[in-house]
Amino acid sequence: MKPVNRAGLLLSTATAAVIGSSLYSAGDAAAAEAFSDVRNSYWASESIQHLAEENIVNGYSDGTYHPGEEINRGQVAELLTTAFSLDAGGSAPSFSDLDSGSYYAPFAQAVNEAGFMTGNGSQFEAGQDLTRQQMATVLVRAFSLEAGGGGGDVRDLNEASPTHRPNINILAQTGITQTSSGMFRPDETVTRAQFAVFLDRARAQAHTKDAGITEVAASSQNTVDVGFNRSLSSISVEDFSFEPSVGVLSVNFVDEEQSSVDSSETETVVRLTTGTHETGGHTLYYKDERMANGF
Incomplete structure (x- = not known):
């Protein structure tokens, strides 16, 4: 194969x-x-x-x-x-x-x-x-998704086949499935x-997951902190961008204790100095790949 x-x-x-x-x-x-x-x-x-x-x-x-x-x-x-x-x-x-x-x-x-x-x-x-429950299992297998912290809060999980329940939970825990009602509708x-x-x-x-990003948090209207679960040998302004667009002016390493990132998995924090922004609705792109994190 x-x-x-x-x-x-x-x-x-x-x-x-x-x-x-x-x-x-x-x-x-x-x-x-x-x-x-x-x-x-x-x-x-x-x-x-x-x-x-x-x-x-x-x-x-x-x-x-x-x-x-x-x-x-x-x-x-x-x-x-x-x-x-x-x-x-x-x-x-x-x-x-x-x-x-x-x-x-x-x-x-x-x-x-x-x-x-x-x-x-x-x-x-x-x-x-x-079906939606079959899709959950296919995506978990294909992308090697893993359970995150906390419960998935899927209200109709018992309606799914026992085989698919753990994978539906993984989609919920990782934010891949998001509904205000908490209903996944596994048989649809x-x-x-x-x-x-x-x-x-x-x-x-x-x-x-591949990038090792643990958290993204705005520390002010002109700075954004990005946490990584690994050491980085180098960083560049060109590595980071946002959608909707926020200009990234400079990047520097900062101590985790001085950052807005509080994930226990964080090993390295990078602070982005940006144009003035409003917190909410910005998605991070790292090395031209869209991340699941934002601020």
Whole structure:
């Protein structure tokens, strides 16, 4: 099996022939702005825009995204195969409902060998819609997500299969699932909009873990402290940016005791001197990757 590349997360559709029905394809970075059925006020617009700007998602040939359309297991298998550069040309299909001529066969085999997705017994069920609880397990496996501190506060967790409950909790603890009602609705199927949001948040969480960032806190209207769980040999202004934009003027190491960061996991604190900002709604980008942290 080809090693899983967790750094390169480019999601694209492999075949132009299926562009009309596929979930994702490489496209124009401004594509999300042209989706006639995804306005800026739409609840998932920000995540769809993030993924489009990185050439991760695109829509249909008529300029729509179809955010409410459900996705199936075969489409997700293809997406993850491309995202993690899995080998889709090797082993023969091991699922009884997929032969060598089945379009989704190589993708199903690739994600199965990578441990991201398994079948239902001997069948992969590529045409079956993916449920929200299944999505939780797929994302936890694919991005190696781990439980955070504290409970997930999922009110309907008992409605989920015992197999998926720990992974739903991980999504809640890491902030990948966020609802004011606390309801996860584990048996409901996943829509394109929902998957974009979950994927966007999972990517940010994985990037944050890889970077070792523990906390981001504004210490004044002109400074932001960033905590790391490791030592850093060097830092640069170019390593840090924010969305919405806040100018980063200089960076320096500071003692944790003199910072606004209070995470017990923090080993190194970097203080950013910035333009004047208001606290709230700013997301950190570190080395051009969007983090799960902000201020």
